[in-house]
Amino acid sequence: MLAFLYFSLKRAWQGFWRNAVMSLAATATMVLMLLLLAGFWIIQTGLLAGLEFTEEKVQVVAYLQQNATEGQITALAAEIQQRPDVESVDVVTRDKALERFRESMEAQGRTDLTQQLDSNPLFASVEVKLKDPSSLKAVTEALSPTKHPIVRNVINIEDLVERLLTVTNVLRTFGTGVLVAVGLIVLFIIINAIRLAVVARGEEIEIMRLVGASDAFIRWPFVFEGAFVGFLGAVVTLAILAAAADQLNSFMVEFFRVLPLQVGSLTRDLVTLVMGAGVGLGILGSWVSVRTYLIR
Amino acid sequence: MTIAPAPSGARSLRRRILERGRDQAVPDRAVLVLHDVTKQYPNGKIALRDVDLVIPEGDFVFIVGPSGAGKSTLIKLLIRDEVASKGDVVLDGQDLARLPRRQVPRMRRKIGIIFQDFKLLPTKTVWENVAFALEVTGHPRRQIRPAVDRVLAIVGLTAQAKQVPAQLSGGEQQRTAIARALVHDPRLIIADEPTGNLDPLISWEILQLLLRINELGVTVLMATHNAEVVTALRKRVVALEEGRIIRDEVGGAYHRED
Numbered sequence: 001m002l003a004f005l006y007f008s009l010k011r012a013w014q015g016f017w018r019n020a021v022m023s024l025a026a027t028a029t030m031v032l033m034l035l036l037l038a039g040f041w042i043i044q045t046g047l048l049a050g051l052e053f054t055e056e057k058v059q060v061v062a063y064l065q066q067n068a069t070e071g072q073i074t075a076l077a078a079e080i081q082q083r084p085d086v087e088s089v090d091v092v093t094r095d096k097a098l099e100r101f102r103e104s105m106e107a108q109g110r111t112d113l114t115q116q117l118d119s120n121p122l123f124a125s126v127e128v129k130l131k132d133p134s135s136l137k138a139v140t141e142a143l144s145p146t147k148h149p150i151v152r153n154v155i156n157i158e159d160l161v162e163r164l165l166t167v168t169n170v171l172r173t174f175g176t177g178v179l180v181a182v183g184l185i186v187l188f189i190i191i192n193a194i195r196l197a198v199v200a201r202g203e204e205i206e207i208m209r210l211v212g213a214s215d216a217f218i219r220w221p222f223v224f225e226g227a228f229v230g231f232l233g234a235v236v237t238l239a240i241l242a243a244a245a246d247q248l249n250s251f252m253v254e255f256f257r258v259l260p261l262q263v264g265s266l267t268r269d270l271v272t273l274v275m276g277a278g279v280g281l282g283i284l285g286s287w288v289s290v291r292t293y294l295i296r
Numbered sequence: 297m298t299i300a301p302a303p304s305g306a307r308s309l310r311r312r313i314l315e316r317g318r319d320q321a322v323p324d325r326a327v328l329v330l331h332d333v334t335k336q337y338p339n340g341k342i343a344l345r346d347v348d349l350v351i352p353e354g355d356f357v358f359i360v361g362p363s364g365a366g367k368s369t370l371i372k373l374l375i376r377d378e379v380a381s382k383g384d385v386v387l388d389g390q391d392l393a394r395l396p397r398r399q400v401p402r403m404r405r406k407i408g409i410i411f412q413d414f415k416l417l418p419t420k421t422v423w424e425n426v427a428f429a430l431e432v433t434g435h436p437r438r439q440i441r442p443a444v445d446r447v448l449a450i451v452g453l454t455a456q457a458k459q460v461p462a463q464l465s466g467g468e469q470q471r472t473a474i475a476r477a478l479v480h481d482p483r484l485i486i487a488d489e490p491t492g493n494l495d496p497l498i499s500w501e502i503l504q505l506l507l508r509i510n511e512l513g514v515t516v517l518m519a520t521h522n523a524e525v526v527t528a529l530r531k532r533v534v535a536l537e538e539g540r541i542i543r544d545e546v547g548g549a550y551h552r553e554d
Contacts, residue, residue, distance in 0.1 A: 003436055018419060207415055212404035213432035
């Protein structure tokens with residue numbers, strides 16, 4: 001067994017370098033394909049993370065009557081807080097609402113006209129953060145003026161949220177579909193590239209068969225070679241991605257408005273994806289290519 | 297050399313063949329038995345028809361016949377590159393049609409094959425080319441070295457061991473191929489036109505070598521067009537034509553002598 005492993009690894013290494021041009025061509029193809037795969041994955045992840053971020057922002061805002069007392073407001077807030085689908089409840093008093101309004105005016109550089117008013121025209125409100133945007137409807141209903149007289153009106157953003165959810169779902173399915181499709185294309189191209197390297201050594205395989213080499217002795221050196229091509233391709237791809245990491249990060253921030261995941265977990269997932277795809281495709285490619293040469 | 301006990305699955309078949317063989321006064325130590333073998337390719341072409349052939353241990357047999365007579369198909373059946381459509385091909389007591397796919401490599405190690413175009417690896421030296429056959433069949437290093445040295449001595453290439461095929465003459469290349477075929481200690485050497493690419497003098501050299509190997513006890517089966525060699529040696533000659541054996545005589549010539 002150990003002798004077999006030694007033999008296979010040695011021949012895989014020799015095979016790679018003896019046909020260096022072919023092997024490097026296969027590796028280059030691998031790098032391009034992995035970059036393509038990684039690129040699609042980054043865009044998909046960024047997009048989804050951006051949408052998730054937006055989803056988190058979905059909240060139900062209920063404006064309250066001018067005459068609502070503090071006790072009534074606190075009771076309402078407490079009741080809503082108890083719902084299982086509610087993340088948190090914020091009470092915005094009339095003073096706070098005015099303060100916010102002034103701040104936002106100032107931030108936009110506009111003149112604050114509220115100074116001219118003799119009383120505060122704004123309403124107090126209850127802002128409810130949801131655990132899941134799909135429970136929007138239920139929470140909106142729970143806050144409706146018919147149930148709670150102190151509620152003046154609830155801002156209806158149902159349509160908007162539904163659209164957002166549709167987009168997210170479509171993107172999730174479609175994005176996964178595209179990723180799988182790209183993965184398949186990558187698989188075919190890599191199998192083809194490795195097949196060329198195997199075909200170039202057809203004579204050697206033929207001789208091996210004629211002198212009675214078992215399938216394992218024919219197959220495994222090529223499988224190891226394929227794994228090596230995949231590994232090398234993955235390392236080069238990751239090096240390129242690492243070199244471009246800064247630009248990539250700023251692109252993510254600018255394009256998706258957020259740095260969606262902790263950089264650490266993104267990197268880890270990306271390394272797993274590229275390594276796994278590279279080595280896996282390399283092994284699969286040589287396995288399939290060499291199969292046609294084995295005894296029928 | 298004695299025949300290895302046949303695996304139980306093939307035993308009854310083997311007994312059948314041996315019993316039949318007794319009637320026909322066939323030595324019971326047959327390396328190769330073809331019984332009623334027909335090979336039809338998927339395209340409908342029938343390459344061999346009802347071929348019966350028994351080759352006893354230690355025989356030296358020429359297979360002759362025009363191109364397309366079925367010589368190549370016969371050889372493909374023997375190394376189980378193809379499987380007979382009908383009939384039995386029994387090599388060393390094993391029915392090749394019933395041999396599981398996984399057992400084929402092991403069976404092939406009992407056969408040494410030599411080709412017209414040598415089939416040597418150009419990047420390996422003579423020594424490495426011969427050792428290759430042992431390496432890829434999982435022999436440990438310490439067994440490989442003495443075995444390769446021994447067969448290179450038999451074919452007389454000890455001095456050329458470190459050269460690559462391009463540095464060798466045609467005859468030396470074929471001798472390398474013969475050494476590689478011998479290194480597994482085969483029971484049967486199959487030579488497919490081994491002198492086809494060589495000039496007459498070198499052809500005789502190769503023949504001498506094959507005869508010597510035959511004297512060491514290895515059965516030799518040689519397909520050839522070389523009439524001069526066949527006629528001069530007066531060995532057993534099996535003539536094929538259109539897939540049938542039309543002549544099988546001991547001490548025969550290349551052409552029919554009436």
